[in-house]
Amino acid sequence: AQSVTQPDIHITVSEGASLELRCNYSYGATPYLFWYVQSPGQGLQLLLKYFSGDTLVQGIKGFEAEFKRSQSSFNLRKPSVHWSDAAEYFCAVFPGGGNKLTFGTGTQLKVEL
Amino acid sequence: NAGVTQTPKFRVLKTGQSMTLLCAQDMNHEYMYWYRQDPGMGLRLIHYSVGEGTTAKGEVPDGYNVSRLKKQNFLLGLESAAPSQTSVYFCASSSAGQGNYGYTFGSGTRLTVV
Numbered sequence: 001a002q003s004v005t006q007p008d009i010h011i012t013v014s015e016g017a018s019l020e021l022r023c024n025y026s027y028g029a030t031p032y033l034f035w036y037v038q039s040p041g042q043g044l045q046l047l048l049k050y051f052s053g054d055t056l057v058q059g060i061k062g063f064e065a066e067f068k069r070s071q072s073s074f075n076l077r078k079p080s081v082h083w084s085d086a087a088e089y090f091c092a093v094f095p096g097g098g099n100k101l102t103f104g105t106g107t108q109l110k111v112e113l
Numbered sequence: 114n115a116g117v118t119q120t121p122k123f124r125v126l127k128t129g130q131s132m133t134l135l136c137a138q139d140m141n142h143e144y145m146y147w148y149r150q151d152p153g154m155g156l157r158l159i160h161y162s163v164g165e166g167t168t169a170k171g172e173v174p175d176g177y178n179v180s181r182l183k184k185q186n187f188l189l190g191l192e193s194a195a196p197s198q199t200s201v202y203f204c205a206s207s208s209a210g211q212g213n214y215g216y217t218f219g220s221g222t223r224l225t226v227v
Binding site: 034036041046094100101103 | 153171215218220
């Protein structure tokens with residue numbers, strides 16, 4: 001069965017600093033990969049997704065993620081973090097041909113002003 | 114454009130009581146899902162449905178039942194609530210064969226069982 005690991009439970013960055021959130025997956029083939037963001041008291045919003053092709057994908061709110069097959073990783077990045085980016089971020093895996101997303105345990109991002 | 118609507122948003126139950134959470138989507142999606150979210154555990158799939166009249170168990174189905182009598186609605190029932198079911202519940206939907214485009218989530222139901 002596929003699995004997703006987000007090794008960082010909490011991350012704190014200063015406003016304006018760069019950000020990288022880690023995500024590793026375990027799956028036999030290349031799955032579909034997603035990043036979601038959850039603001040306090042809200043549902044999950046899709047930031048970006050990867051299916052195939054260019055391994056660097058752009059998403060909303062200035063986020064990007066890079067798929068690295070050799071490392072089974074799909075890390076989320078942002079060059080300059082804004083205070084409004086404070087939220088919880090979830091990486092998710094969708095196996096090709098399947099019908100269920102599997103989520104990581106999430107990374108809580110705190111932004112210091 | 115409502116998307117996915119969950120009712121109620123908050124509920125407090127006593128141990129042993131029953132309740133039903135309602136999820137409604139207006140996007141004509143085939144697939145619907147119920148997840149629970151607990152601190153440090155991410156989202157775990159309870160039950161899902163790939164079409165009207167069909168349901169299937171997810172990762173943590175015990176203590177829950179579901180029904181999909183209409184395509185747009187997916188109900189999650191707790192027959193006899195337990196404190197371990199205190200959680201935030203999220204409903205999501207996706208298009209058949211296009212789950213690779215991701216899910217649309219509701220805003221959640223915060224349930225406390227005392």
